[in-house]
Amino acid sequence: MTYVIHTRADLAGVPKNGTRAVVMTMGALHAGHRQLMREARRRGDEVLVTIFVNPLQFGPNEDFDRYPRTLEADLEACRAEGVDIVFAPSRGEMYPGGAPSITMNAGPLGEILEGASRPGHFAGMLTVVQKLLMLTRADLAFFGEKDFQQLALIRRMAADLELGVEIVGVPTVREPDGLALSSRNRYLSAGERRSALALSRALREGATHTEAASALAAARKILADEPGVQVDYLELTGADLGRPEPGPARLLVAARVGRTRLIDNVALTLEKVA
Numbered sequence: 001m002t003y004v005i006h007t008r009a010d011l012a013g014v015p016k017n018g019t020r021a022v023v024m025t026m027g028a029l030h031a032g033h034r035q036l037m038r039e040a041r042r043r044g045d046e047v048l049v050t051i052f053v054n055p056l057q058f059g060p061n062e063d064f065d066r067y068p069r070t071l072e073a074d075l076e077a078c079r080a081e082g083v084d085i086v087f088a089p090s091r092g093e094m095y096p097g098g099a100p101s102i103t104m105n106a107g108p109l110g111e112i113l114e115g116a117s118r119p120g121h122f123a124g125m126l127t128v129v130q131k132l133l134m135l136t137r138a139d140l141a142f143f144g145e146k147d148f149q150q151l152a153l154i155r156r157m158a159a160d161l162e163l164g165v166e167i168v169g170v171p172t173v174r175e176p177d178g179l180a181l182s183s184r185n186r187y188l189s190a191g192e193r194r195s196a197l198a199l200s201r202a203l204r205e206g207a208t209h210t211e212a213a214s215a216l217a218a219a220r221k222i223l224a225d226e227p228g229v230q231v232d233y234l235e236l237t238g239a240d241l242g243r244p245e246p247g248p249a250r251l252l253v254a255a256r257v258g259r260t261r262l263i264d265n266v267a268l269t270l271e272k273v274a
């Protein structure tokens, strides 16, 4: 039985039944979200999924208005995964006083990569994640590596602010052809979807290299050869998103395909950085 709750009062009234594992989403659920739910089920005694398209993390020219809202199908997916509680609040329920005047500061890690391209995005994201952690009384919270910088920032927030919640990262779920699952994939036409494959192809090729410059060059070439893709950034970092060093590293990309902005990333191991 999946309980569907829309108000914070009803949520507060549901007693906790052991370790509560929370998966936060913006809906339009796909197999990536479902993998998070399965990991949550594996680790927690009860699974709670939140569905909320958070206005605070969208810029003025971004896709808040057209973001897919598919609540009935989302609830079906949650029922199929045996989710215990779905919390799907309205905007007024999440922000009863309108936009909050006190918000999170994402710090220096929030200024690079996605933060540089989407000013204010991470402050809005961390603000809602913090609120949802409090409202749901999460013991464990699950986030996908597809949004690698988001995951790193949430880990940092939980540690820096002693939130007492364990943040669990889940590897990216991909289509058989490599495309990272994303709610925004449904914006893509068939031709754009073919172009979008260049992102995962570039990362896969880059990750076969152990020397930083050649990893970047290999990935850059694949992206440059795909005219349907406008690269926003392609960056090689350490596994902690700091300077790349020999050892575990991350290759990250953001690009526009038509009107759709997509992100992806992959792990690699560097032997040489120079």
Ligand SMILES: Nc1ncnc2c1ncn2[C@@H]1O[C@H](COP(=O)(O)OP(=O)(O)OP(=O)(O)O)[C@@H](O)[C@H]1O
Residues within 6 Å of the ligand: 024, 025, 026, 027, 032, 033, 035, 036, 142, 143, 144, 145, 146, 147, 170, 171, 172, 173, 174, 180, 181, 182, 183, 184, 185
């Ligand atoms: N392909 C995926 N594999 C694993 N986790 C994912 C994947 N896609 C999304 N997630 C995770 O699901 C959670 C909710 O993400 P969200 O609802 O924004 O979905 P999304 O597909 O990332 O949407 P968008 O297209 O808006 O970026 C986040 O923790 C996100 O990292």
Ligand SMILES: CC(C)(CO)[C@@H](O)C(=O)[O-]
Residues within 6 Å of the ligand: 024, 025, 026, 052, 054, 057, 125, 128, 129, 147, 150
């Ligand atoms: C974590 C999150 C649900 C906060 O709105 C969102 O950023 C997302 O879906 O990745």
Ligand code: BAL
Residues within 6 Å of the ligand: 057, 147, 150
């Ligand atoms: N999946 C990350 C949330 C966002 O793009 O706003």
